[in-house]
Structures are given as structure tokens and as C-alpha cells.
Amino acid sequence: MKEYSNSVDTRIIKIDPDNIDWKYLQLAGQAIREGRLVAFPTETVYGLGADALNAEALLKIFQAKKRPFYDPLIVHIYNLKEIYDYVEFFPDVARTLGELFWPGPLTMVLKKSKSISDIVTSGLDTVAIRIPDHKVALGLIKEARRPIAAPSANLFSHTSPTTAWHVISDLKGSIDIIIDSGETLIGLESTVLDVTTSPLQILRLGGITFESLKKIIPDIIIADDHIKIKKAPGMLSRHYSPLAKLILVKDKDEKMIEKIRKIALQHRNKGKKVGVIACQENREKYSGFIVKVLGEAKDLNSCARNLYAQLRILDELKCDIIISENFEDIGMGRAIMDRLKRASRNC
Ligand code: TXA
Numbered sequence: 001m002k003e004y005s006n007s008v009d010t011r012i013i014k015i016d017p018d019n020i021d022w023k024y025l026q027l028a029g030q031a032i033r034e035g036r037l038v039a040f041p042t043e044t045v046y047g048l049g050a051d052a053l054n055a056e057a058l059l060k061i062f063q064a065k066k067r068p069f070y071d072p073l074i075v076h077i078y079n080l081k082e083i084y085d086y087v088e089f090f091p092d093v094a095r096t097l098g099e100l101f102w103p104g105p106l107t108m109v110l111k112k113s114k115s116i117s118d119i120v121t122s123g124l125d126t127v128a129i130r131i132p133d134h135k136v137a138l139g140l141i142k143e144a145r146r147p148i149a150a151p152s153a154n155l156f157s158h159t160s161p162t163t164a165w166h167v168i169s170d171l172k173g174s175i176d177i178i179i180d181s182g183e184t185l186i187g188l189e190s191t192v193l194d195v196t197t198s199p200l201q202i203l204r205l206g207g208i209t210f211e212s213l214k215k216i217i218p219d220i221i222i223a224d225d226h227i228k229i230k231k232a233p234g235m236l237s238r239h240y241s242p243l244a245k246l247i248l249v250k251d252k253d254e255k256m257i258e259k260i261r262k263i264a265l266q267h268r269n270k271g272k273k274v275g276v277i278a279c280q281e282n283r284e285k286y287s288g289f290i291v292k293v294l295g296e297a298k299d300l301n302s303c304a305r306n307l308y309a310q311l312r313i314l315d316e317l318k319c320d321i322i323i324s325e326n327f328e329d330i331g332m333g334r335a336i337m338d339r340l341k342r343a344s345r346n347c
Pocket residue numbers: 042044045046047048071072073074105107109121124126127128132150151152153188189190191192203204231232233234235
């Protein structure tokens with residue numbers, strides 16, 4: 001296979017989701033059909049797409065991202081009818097969830113059919129599938145006339161991209177096309193749900209909350225960490241991470257603020273550049289340090305939307321240490337806390 005890194009003339013195409021210029025989407029769809037790599041927006045994060053039925057194109061994804069082959073890819077499809085081509089069995093519960101949450105940020109792990117290759121699934125007998133809720137993503141799948149396999153469009157283990165600029169800084173020169181449709185709405189990845197087990201297990205918290213799934217499936221569980229890593233190998237301990245060392249402070253309220261100030265001061269005294277991730281209400285409490293605000297503490301959707309972009313800014317500012325407040329562990333807050341915990345691990 002020919003080397004695919006830093007040798008490609010990356011074309012950046014702007015597409016307004018509210019006024020799609022179809023000739024550009026046709027061009028991007030054709031690129032997918034021809035086995036090339038196209039980064040595209042979804043409602044969660046930007047994806048790095050390739051023809052899910054073309055082994056050579058799939059290999060390019062792993063090369064461009066420097067992603068190990070043990071980490072399987074999500075297949076993005078256009079509508080529910082198509083799913084029968086890619087799964088051996090589509091249980092009633094999965095259909096119910098698909099009808100309720102698709103298009104949307106829910107990825108379901110299902111028994112794969114023969115048409116899905118081992119490269120997509122890293123040799124597993126299951127395949128992860130979702131229908132994205134974004135006009136440009138759906139338009140691209142439609143124009144490509146095939147399912148699109150797409151991991152997040154970042155270098156392996158880095159934070160996922162929520163703007164085309166993030167994709168450019170990780171992957172320009174390694175992929176063929178980057179579609180720029182502005183900031184993504186949700187800002188964290190989809191929820192990955194294993195529907196092959198009983199009870200159903202959430203392998204990755206994300207855009208569809210645990211609470212909203214539990215309303216439909218009362219006995220649903222969030223998988224233990226070791227199960228998550230075993231079943232969704234992409235959930236390695238240190239993942240979704242900025243380059244700087246991240247410290248997540250667990251205390252609450254005034255105690256949390258006091259502790260963050262103390263740790264920040266200690267590191268600054270050692271000559272380190274320190275950044276703080278905080279909610280709007282506490283911004284002033286860290287004056288003298290670089291502070292990046294995610295949103296008001298109660299507005300967990302905004303906090304989720306801003307998390308990766310703010311971590312990237314702190315990396316661009318060359319912070320050595322990032323200290324983060326903790327956020328309420330409910331709704332989207334669970335996914336925020338999951339990413340912060342992962343990023344704060346040392347291995
Ligand atoms: O929001 C998203 O899900 C984005 C957009 C582009 O759709 N995609 C994304 O893909 O985050 P990626 O590759 O960065 O993360 C996919 C996760 C990984 O943790 C992977 O291990 C898991 O899904 N996964 C994929 N196939 C699986 C399977 N058959 N069984 C269990 N986990 C699977």
C-alpha cells in the first residue's frame with residue numbers, strides 16, 4: 001500500500017448546511033466513491049470519512065489518523081432501511097431506538113453482516129452504526145451512494161474536532177477533502193450503545209443522555225470501565241486528550257475553587273504555564289491565570305459544545321498544565337465528566 005501521509009494536496013470546501021451547494025457535495029461524494037478520504041461535519045464532531053465497503057480506502061483512515069487497527073470504526077448510513085444490508089440481525093429494541101433517536105447522536109453496536117469487512121470492525125463480529133443528524137453529512141452519504149465509515153477527524157487519542165480548523169491542524173496534508181460547515185452543534189461524540197447484550201450497555205457516554213435512554217429501556221446500564229475498553233477498544237484510558245497534562249479537581253463549590261487556585265499557584269511557581277477550565281460563574285475566581293470558560297454551570301449542553309475547542313486553545317497557548325473544574329454528573333454532564341476523567345489519566 002502506498003504511503004498516505006503528508007503527501008496529499010488537501011482541498012478545503014466550504015458548504016453552508018442551510019444553503020447547500022450540491023455541486024460541491026457531489027464532488028465530495030465522488031471522492032468517497034473513488035476511495036479517497038473526506039472530512040465532514042456531523043452534529044457531534046467532524047468525521048473522517050471513507051467508503052465503508054472499500055478495504056483500501058478504509059486502510060487510509062488508519063494511516064492518516066495514526067490509529068491502531070484494533071480500534072473499530074462507526075459506519076454512517078442514510079436511513080433505517082439500509083441497515084439490513086449491514087447487520088445480520090436488527091432486534092426490535094434497536095429498531096425502537098433507531099426510530100426515536102435517528103438521525104441523531106446514537107451509535108448502535110449490532111451483529112454485523114458479511115458485507116462489512118474486518119477492517120471496519122477490527123475483527124469483531126459486531127458493527128457500530130449511526131445515522132447522523134446533519135444535512136451535509138446526510139447529503140454526503142447520499143451523494144457517495146454507499147455507507148461511510150468515519151472515526152472522529154483527529155489524530156489518534158487527541159480531542160475530537162468541532163471545527164474544520166481543528167481538522168486542518170491535525171490532518172491537512174494527509175487527506176483529500178475537508179468540508180467546512182462551521183462549528184458542530186453537540187461538540188462531543190455520539191453515545192455508543194451495545195444492543196447485542198442483555199441488559200443493553202452504554203460503551204461510551206455521548207450526545208444521547210443516559211437519562212433519555214433509560215426512559216425507554218429502564219434496565220439499561222453504563223458499562224464498567226474494563227468492559228468499555230474490552231468491547232470498545234477506542235475507549236483506552238488516556239483518550240480524548242489535550243497535549244498538556246490535565247488535572248481534574250473533584251471537590252465542589254468553594255473547596256474546588258480553593259484547590260484549583262492552590263494547584264495552579266504551585267505549578268506556576270515551578271515555572272509552568274497553567275490554564276484553567278471553568279464555568280462562567282467562577283471565571284473571576286481564577287484571575288491571574290489563563291481561564292477558558294465552557295458556559296454557565298447549569299447549561300451542560302453549552303459546556304459540552306465548548307469543551308474540546310477550549311482544550312485546544314489551551315494547547316495552542318502552550319499551557320503545560322490544564323486544571324479543570326468538575327461539572328454536574330447528570331445529562332450531558334456525564335459525557336463531559338467522562339472525557340475529563342479520561343483526559344486526566346496518565347497512561
Ligand atoms: O460522534 C461520533 O460518534 C463521531 C462522528 C464522526 O460520527 N465518530 C466517532 O468515531 O467518534 P470514533 O472512531 O472516534 O469512535 C468510535 C468509538 C470507538 O470508541 C470504538 O472503539 C467504538 O466506537 N466502536 C466502533 N465499533 C465498535 C464495535 N463494533 N463494538 C464496540 N465499539 C465499537
